[in-house]
Amino acid sequence: MMALREAQTGPRASARRIHAMVLRHWYLLRSSGPRALEMVFWPLVQMLTWGFVQVHLAQTTSLAATAAGLFVGGVLLWDILARSQLGFAMAFLEEVWARNLGHLMMSPLRSWELISSLIVVSLIKLAVSMVPVVVIAYLMFDYSLFSIGLPLAAFFANLVITSWSFGLVSTGAVLRYGLGAENIAWLMTFLMMPLACVYYPVTTLPVWMQPFSWALPPTYVFEGLRAIVLHGEYRGDLMLWAFLLNLVYLAAGVALFRYLIDSARTAGTLVHMGE
Template structure:
């Protein structure tokens, strides 16, 4: 993954001397916003996995707790975990490098929402897969985020990718968010079109994540797997 990411980055930077002057802000903004997506997804998965590791999942589902309430709870825990991790990281950027991520202005809130919602969609599907197929699917909690990293355009535009990968990238809400971030940092321009397209895709991703979680929950319930989960 590192080879792909930095390979595409090198292709983009070749001959782009005007971009290099803004690279510092782009790299730090990209790293922090990527953390929002990754931690948002991982926060959902880890909160769910902790219930499985403690063999508490069966107790939750014999209680009046409904699946949609669990999804809301996982997303809320994800936000708390994310803030605990991202706020100190943003503060350290200011302390060590003099970079203030809030200089992105109010579009930062849109980027935050767009990326964490995509993370929720991925995380809910992963949780459903773990319920259905057991701990063998646990590695997906860490793998899926990194698998998307080269095509999501964190540090370089989607246009750098091969055409067949560009088609895949534009199905990801994150691609629109990172393109919008670069427009703010490099051009000082807010691209409302990118923001709206990304948020519209977020609705699809979150709806798909919720539907996937519910379908996999029902499949696990029918096969009696909810009472068998744990380390």
């Protein structure tokens, strides 16, 4: 029998292909308990460590006592960024490790559909990672991430958009340069940590480093968190700057990803990916 084929262009066709890719990662997640456990484990360890630091400081210094949630809030927001970026990059690397990329690249799946599916998968993985950790933070340290209120939505949006931009760069590098570039996926977010000033204000940095820090969208989020926790003030200007910077980063990430795919097709690296 000959197979009938649905239309290959238009929003329905794209939605069908994105759904297929999301389903592929959902099956994988369902099939591997240790994989899901690992996703919760590291954010939990981070949160417990900083949670106890917070408890200790609260007993010894007045600032920390008034700033309950400074560290726990910081670590939870940081993990939104880190887990989202790793979720994006890992979903792509799974294809490389499975030697499945060739099949995908010669299927009707478009590169923007692949990116969209990675974004959806990163959000699902983020939920799997963070929901238990947020609940435990509330139970153990009496800290609710939701106490931030509506600004949490702006923080969350800005952090995940940054994670996609960095995810695009790291996956594009793997496409172009092969698995040798895999470490970029692991390192990029963590290299950003000291500059993004997760646990301390930007003024802590040497003056010459501060412009680099302000060039990163997450810096505005963490400054925004401190403004709420320490002064009870929501800084909309900081969120606007983060959002504008994020637009630039995302556009650059998409352009670089597309350039690296084209470059990989010229260099022939797609063919031997994962071998």
